[in-house]
Ligand SMILES: [Zn+2]
């Protein structure tokens with residue numbers, strides 16, 4: 001069966017080659033919508049702080065920025081693929097507000113190319129939950145769609161392990177100093193945890209308030225380690241949704 005599938009995939013890529021989302025060049029594969037040249041030119045982040053994913057000074061040997069050293073976040077590690085700039089910012093908006101599933105799929109594929117498989121112990125995969133009202137309006141959780149390809153890498157899907165029980169104002173409408181207060185106590189676990197490890201996935205990280213509140217909630221419930229991967233990090237500007 002696998003052989004037939006392989007053969008069908010190859011036939012499909014010959015008959016209907018995938019073209020690059022940015023420049024229309026053939027990508028050479030059926031399941032990735034960017035050519036190699038355009039992929040290389042995306043706003044990839046350089047070496048970043050392991051606590052908040054902000055770029056570190058090039059000459060620094062530290063793994064954390066001064067702020068994260070002073071007041072360590074609840075997240076054990078936080079990583080981001082891109083700076084929140086074109087064309088990635090547009091793809092995230094498309095994925096979030098325009099039901100553009102090709103954008104969601106592309107972002108998920110880019111993430112899966114970078115994230116390593118879990119090393120030894122099982123790691124639970126938790127896309128940042130939406131409140132049920134927001135979910136009803138949007139029809140889907142874009143973080144879940146982006147995280148989907150990581151299941152194939154061996155992460156254990158756990159989207160219902162934690163929920164957002166309180167609707168909050170959109171983080172993007174609030175100044176940085178209000179964001180932590182806005183999400184405080186908004187999440188709850190659906191059953192007790194004991195020593196589990198988690199990987200959180202979200203689309204945008206701005207202040208980190210949402211991811212940190214989620215990490216705080218999971219750790220208080222007994223999680224041993226909580227890491228996060230996001231698609232894009234806003235840098236020096238105050239927008240985005242995290
Ligand atoms: Zn291209």
Ligand SMILES: [Zn+2]
Nearest residue numbers: 049052065068
């Ligand atoms: Zn930091």
